[in-house]
Amino acid sequence: MRMINYKIIPSHMRNFNSGSIWPVVAQAHNPARNQSQAHCRLIALALGLVGFGLQADEFNDKDVERWQREFMSVVEDGQALWGSPDLGTNGVACGQCHPNAANTHPETYPKFQKQLGRVIAFREMINWCLMNPLEGEVLELDDPRMIALEAYATYERRGIPLEPGKH
Numbered sequence: 018m019r020m021i022n023y024k025i026i027p028s029h030m031r032n033f034n035s036g037s038i039w040p041v042v043a044q045a046h047n048p049a050r051n052q053s054q055a056h057c058r059l060i061a062l063a064l065g066l067v068g069f070g071l072q073a074d075e076f077n078d079k080d081v082e083r084w085q086r087e088f089m090s091v092v093e094d095g096q097a098l099w100g101s102p103d104l105g106t107n108g109v110a111c112g113q114c115h116p117n118a119a120n121t122h123p124e125t126y127p128k129f130q131k132q133l134g135r136v137i138a139f140r141e142m143i144n145w146c147l148m149n150p151l152e153g154e155v156l157e158l159d160d161p162r163m164i165a166l167e168a169y170a171t172y173e174r175r176g177i178p179l180e181p182g183k184h
């Protein structure tokens with residue numbers, strides 16, 4: 018017979034008889050009880066987020082300066098890659114068809130792209146151009162070079178309202 022360690026069963030689940038596991042399972046599947054537990058969890062999560070929000074606000078001008086500097090150095094890496102033929106195999110660079118990231122529209126992603134037949138992230142379209150016009154290899158989506166290309170294109174389009182899904 019299966020043994021149940023009574024002490025580790027929460028009090029609201031302890032009203033079973035004769036050591037059978039089934040009443041415990043029935044209790045656990047009680048929708049009303051599960052709903053109220055879900056509410057409790059949501060409230061706890063919300064409180065946690067408020068706490069985190071307060072903490073996350075604590076930064077000073079020096080922090081901002083450093084974050085900005087680090088961001089811009091990645092943008093500069095992206096700009097260099099954008100003009101470089103090294104990403105592909107046929108001597109072509111992104112900037113030849115997209116000078117200053119023209120016609121890349123990062124603000125419209127995620128969106129449906131017919132080349133891939135589904136809703137995709139901006140990075141996946143970068144990979145599409147890497148494979149097709151540049152005849153190169155795709156980059157891992159978290160490759161620092163991918164992040165740099167994305168940083169450069171989105172930086173060039175800063176201030177433009179987000180319009181996900183737009184064509």
Ligand code: HEC
Pocket residue numbers: 104109110111112113114115120121122125139142143146147150151166
């Ligand atoms: C030979 C020209 C050419 C080169 C080089 C090229 N692209 Fe493209 N790119 C295109 C064309 C054409 C499209 C339009 C495809 C479509 O939306 O049907 C496009 C589309 C895109 C899009 C999507 C634009 C949108 O409106 O959704 C992104 C992002 C993009 N390219 C990034 C890049 C990046 C990054 C590189 C370099 C790795 C690159 N492209 C190189 C021709 C090029």
